[in-house]
Amino acid sequence: xxxxVQIPAGYVPVYTRPRSLSEARFTYCPGCHHGIITRLVAEAxxxxxxQERTVGVAPVGCAVFLYEFFRCDFAQxxxxxxxAVATGIKRANPELIVFTYQGxxxxxxxxxAETVHAANxxxxxxxxxxxxxxxxxxGGEMAPTTLPGMRTVTTPEGRDVRATGYPLRMSEMLAQLxxxxxxxxxxxxxxxxxxxxxxxxxxxFQNQLEGKGFSLVEIVAACPTNLHLxxxxxxxxxxxxxxxxxxxxxxxxxx
Amino acid sequence: xxxxxxxxEAMAEAAIRAGCRCYFCYPITPQGELVExxxxxxxxxxxxxxQAESEVAAINMVYGASAAGVRTMTSSSSPGISxxxxxISYLAGARLPAVIINVMRAGPGLGNIAPAQGDYFQAxxxxxxxxxxxIVLAPSTVQEAAELVMLAFDLSDRxxxxxxxxxxxxxxxxxxxxxxxxxxxxxxxxxxxWALTGAKxxxxxxxxxxxxxxxxxxxxLRALWQTYREIEKNEVRWEEYETEDAxxxxxxxxxxxxxxxxxxxxxxxxxxPVGLFRPITxxxxxxxxxxxxxxxxxxxxxxxLSSGQMWEDVRLSVEGRxxxxxxxxxxxxVPTPQEILSEVKKYVR
Amino acid sequence: MPKxxxxxxxxxxxxCGLCVAACPFGVLAVTxxxxxxxxxxxxxxxxxKCTGCAxxxxxxxxxxxxxxxxxxxxxxx
Numbered sequence: 001x002x003x004x005v006q007i008p009a010g011y012v013p014v015y016t017r018p019r020s021l022s023e024a025r026f027t028y029c030p031g032c033h034h035g036i037i038t039r040l041v042a043e044a045x046x047x048x049x050x051q052e053r054t055v056g057v058a059p060v061g062c063a064v065f066l067y068e069f070f071r072c073d074f075a076q077x078x079x080x081x082x083x084a085v086a087t088g089i090k091r092a093n094p095e096l097i098v099f100t101y102q103g104x105x106x107x108x109x110x111x112x113a114e115t116v117h118a119a120n121x122x123x124x125x126x127x128x129x130x131x132x133x134x135x136x137x138x139g140g141e142m143a144p145t146t147l148p149g150m151r152t153v154t155t156p157e158g159r160d161v162r163a164t165g166y167p168l169r170m171s172e173m174l175a176q177l178x179x180x181x182x183x184x185x186x187x188x189x190x191x192x193x194x195x196x197x198x199x200x201x202x203x204x205f206q207n208q209l210e211g212k213g214f215s216l217v218e219i220v221a222a223c224p225t226n227l228h229l230x231x232x233x234x235x236x237x238x239x240x241x242x243x244x245x246x247x248x249x250x251x252x253x254x255x
Numbered sequence: 256x257x258x259x260x261x262x263x264e265a266m267a268e269a270a271i272r273a274g275c276r277c278y279f280c281y282p283i284t285p286q287g288e289l290v291e292x293x294x295x296x297x298x299x300x301x302x303x304x305x306q307a308e309s310e311v312a313a314i315n316m317v318y319g320a321s322a323a324g325v326r327t328m329t330s331s332s333s334p335g336i337s338x339x340x341x342x343i344s345y346l347a348g349a350r351l352p353a354v355i356i357n358v359m360r361a362g363p364g365l366g367n368i369a370p371a372q373g374d375y376f377q378a379x380x381x382x383x384x385x386x387x388x389x390i391v392l393a394p395s396t397v398q399e400a401a402e403l404v405m406l407a408f409d410l411s412d413r414x415x416x417x418x419x420x421x422x423x424x425x426x427x428x429x430x431x432x433x434x435x436x437x438x439x440x441x442x443x444x445x446x447x448x449w450a451l452t453g454a455k456x457x458x459x460x461x462x463x464x465x466x467x468x469x470x471x472x473x474x475x476l477r478a479l480w481q482t483y484r485e486i487e488k489n490e491v492r493w494e495e496y497e498t499e500d501a502x503x504x505x506x507x508x509x510x511x512x513x514x515x516x517x518x519x520x521x522x523x524x525x526x527x528p529v530g531l532f533r534p535i536t537x538x539x540x541x542x543x544x545x546x547x548x549x550x551x552x553x554x555x556x557x558x559x560l561s562s563g564q565m566w567e568d569v570r571l572s573v574e575g576r577x578x579x580x581x582x583x584x585x586x587x588x589v590p591t592p593q594e595i596l597s598e599v600k601k602y603v604r
Numbered sequence: 605m606p607k608x609x610x611x612x613x614x615x616x617x618x619x620c621g622l623c624v625a626a627c628p629f630g631v632l633a634v635t636x637x638x639x640x641x642x643x644x645x646x647x648x649x650x651x652x653k654c655t656g657c658a659x660x661x662x663x664x665x666x667x668x669x670x671x672x673x674x675x676x677x678x679x680x681x
Contacts, residue, residue, distance in 0.1 A: 005611050007609070007611075007672055008605070008609070010605070010674055010675055011609050011672035011673065011674055011675065012672060012673060012675045013670065013671070013672050014608070014656050014658045014661075014671045014672060014673045015658040015661040015662070015669070015670060015671045016670045017667050017670060018667065021667055025615070025616055025666070026616070026665070026666050026667070028665060028666075029618075030618035030619060030620035030643065030665075031618070031620030031621070031622055031665060032665055033665065034665070035664075035665025035666050035667070036663070036664070036665045038667075039664070039665070039667045042667070051454070052453050052454060052455035052456075053453040053455070054453070055323070055451045055453065057319070058463075064465065067459075067461045067463065070459070071454060071459055072453075072454055072459055073451035073452070073453060073454050073459050073460045073461070074451070074459065074460075074461045074462070074463070075318070075319060075322045075451060075461070075462040075463070076349065076461065076462065076463030076464065076465050077315065077318070078315060078318075078341055078342065078345050081311070081312070081315035081318075081342070084307065084311075084312040084313075084315035084316050084318075084319065085315050085316070085318050085319035085322070086319060087305070087312075087316050087319060088277065088279065088315065088316035088317060088318060088319020088320040088321075088322070088323070088327070089319040089320065089322060089323045089451065090319075091277060091303045091305060091316070091319075091320060092276070092277050092303070092319065092320035092323035092324070092325040092327070093323045093324075093325070093452065095453075096323070096451070096452075096453055113308050113309060113311075113312065114308070114311075114312050114315070116308075117307070117308035117312065190626070190663075191626050191659045191662050191663055194662050194663060195662065224620075230621070231620040231621060231622050231665075232621055232622065232625045235622070235625075
C-alpha cells in the first residue's frame with residue numbers, strides 16, 4: 001500500500017490490499033466492476049498461494065492493462081484469442097496455473113470459437129468472463145450480450161433483436177458441453193454478491209489446481225460510463241435489467 | 256543414412272529433431288502428411304500435438320507455447336496462412352520465436368491444391384499488419400527442407416524473430432532420399448530468461464506487443480529493426496550454379512529453383528552459357544550478390560509460379576544494370592524445362 | 605478508540621462512492637477534497653462509527669481501502 005499511515009497500536013488488519021496486485025493504479029473508470037473483479041482474482045491467487053506459478057492472459061478491451069496490475073507473468077493475447085493462447089501456455093507447461101480474463105466482446109464475439117473449443121476440450125484453465133453488455137474500451141458499442149432495446153453507440157435507437165439477434169448466454173451454451181468442469185454466473189453489484197463471486201473464482205482456480213479441467217466464471221457486471229449512470233445506479237441497473245437475461249447461479253458443477 | 260521420405264514428413268521429422276515440443280495445426284491440403292506425421296510421432300517424443308479449431312486458434316496456441324519458452328511450430332497452406340497473419344504479426348511484435356511452415360498452393364481464394372508461389376509478398380513483405388519481417392527460408396529439395404526447418408528453429412530462437420519455411424505442394428508431396436540432420440540436444444537450445452515460467456524470485460515477465468506510448472513503442476520497434484538489420488547482414492543465403500561465365504542467369508527459388516537447374520544443364524548441353532541464381536533466404540533477400548552478378552551478366556531471367564513477386568526484388572537488386580525479363584505461370588500450372596529453355600533462347604544464342 | 609479503522613489510499617480513489625453505499629454505518633462520504641487526478645476522494649467522515657466490517661474494502665473497484673480492527677483485549681491477562 002503506497003499510503004504510509006501509522007496504524008495505531010492495538011489495531012490488526014482485517015482487509016489489506018492483495019499481495020499479488022502490483023503498485024500500479026487501475027486504469028478502469030470510477031465504479032467499474034472490472035476493478036472489483038480484478039481485485040477478486042488477486043485475492044484468489046493470494047488465498048491459494050499460487051502467485052509464483054500463475055500466468056495470466058490479458059484480453060484486448062478495458063482490461064488490456066491487466067498485466068500491469070499483477071505481480072505474475074502475463075501474456076497479451078490478440079482480441080478474442082486468449083483461450084487459444086492460454087491453451088498453448090498450459091499445454092507447454094502444465095505446472096503453470098493459467099487464467100484468462102476477458103470481456104464479453106473478447107470472449108463471446110470475436111473469441112467465440114476459441115472459447116467454445118477450449119471449453120469443449122476441457123482445457124485445464126480458469127476463465128474469468130466479465131459480461132458488462134458493451135464494448136467499453138472502444139466507446140460503448142453493442143456487444144453480443146447487449147440487452148434488447150438497450151442503447152449503445154451502434155444501436156442508437158436501442159438494440160433491435162430482429163436485426164442483431166438476442167443477448168448471447170455463453171454460460172448456458174458452454175454448460176451443455178461435456179468438457180467443462182465448472183460454469184457459473186456471478187455478479188458484484190453488492191457486497192454479498194462480491195463475496196459469492198470471490199468464492200466462485202477461488203473454486204475456479206482450485207479446480208485447475210486439482211486438474212479438474214475447464215472452469216469459467218461469468219460475472220454480470222456494470223459499465224457505468226457507457227450506461228451513463230453513476231456507479232451506485234449502474235449497480236441497480238444490473239439487478240433490474242441485466243439479471244433478467246443473465247440469471248445468476250451455477251450452471252455446471254462436476255466434482 | 257539416407258531415407259526415402261516425403262517432403263512434408265521430412266519437415267515434420269526435422270522439427271522434432273530441432274526440439275519442437277508443441278505443434279498446433281489445422282487440416283489443409285497439400286500439407287496433410289506433415290500433420291499426420293506429427294500426430295504419430297511428436298507425442299512419442301514427449302511433445303504436444305493439438306489439432307485446433309482453426310488456423311487462427313492454432314497460431315495463437317503457438318503464441319502461448321512460445322511465450323512459455325517452448326520450441327513450437329504450426330504448418331498450413333496459403334489460405335490457412337492468411338488466417339494466421341494476425342497471429343504472426345503479434346508474434347513478431349512480442350518477439351516470440353516460432354516456426355511457421357507454408358506449403359503453398361494456388362490462389363487467391365480457394366484456388367486449388369496445385370503448387371504455386373503466390374504467397375511471396377505475404378511472406379516477405381509482412382502479410383500481417385505493422386512494420387515487421389519474417390525470416391523466410393525456401394527449400395528446393397526434401398533434403399534442404401529438412402535442413403532449413405532445423406535452421407529456422409535456430410535462427411528464430413537466436414534473433415527472437417518468427418521464421419517461415421516457404422515450400423509448396425510439389426515439394427511437400429514429392430519423395431526423395433534424405434539424410435536427416437542429427438537431433439539437437441536440449442542443452443543446445445538457447446536459454447529463454449524472458450519466458451513465462453512463473454514469476455518466482457524474479458520480476459514478472461510479460462509477452463506483449465502492446466504499448467500505448469508511441470515514444471516507448473518506437474524504441475521497441477527500433478530495437479526490432481536493429482535485429483532485422485543484423486539478420487540482413489549475417490543470415491543471407493543463396494546458391495549460384497554455373498554463373499561464372501553465364502550470359503543469362505535464371506533467378507528462381509524453391510520448386511522453380513530445381514526445375515531451372517535442369518534448364519541450365521540442358522542449355523549447357525546445347526552450348527548456351529546459362530546459370531542459376533537461387534535465393535534460399537527470401538528474407539533477408541540476397542540483394543548484394545544478385546547486384547554483383549548483374550554487373551557482368553547482361554540478362555537475369557526471373558522465373559516464378561506467380562505473376563512476378565520475387566521479380567520485384569530482383570529488379571530492386573539489379574537497378575537497371577542488366578535486363579530483367581520475367582517468365583511466370585499461374586493457377587498451379589508448373590512449366591516444363593523445355594518451356595523455360597525456349598524462353599531462355601529469346602535472350603541468348 | 606473506535607472498533608474499526610478505514611485507510612483509503614487517496615491517490616487510488618476515484619470518488620465512485622461504492623464504498624459509501626456499501627458501508628452499513630455511514631462512516632464514509634465522498635468529499636470535496638481532490639486527489640492528484642482531480643477525483644473527489646472518499647474519506648471516513650464519521651470514523652467513530654466504524655466497526656471494521658471491511659464491506660467498503662470488498663466493494664472498492666480500485667483496491668484503495670484497507671481496514672483494521674481493534675484487537676480483542678486478552679481475557680484474564
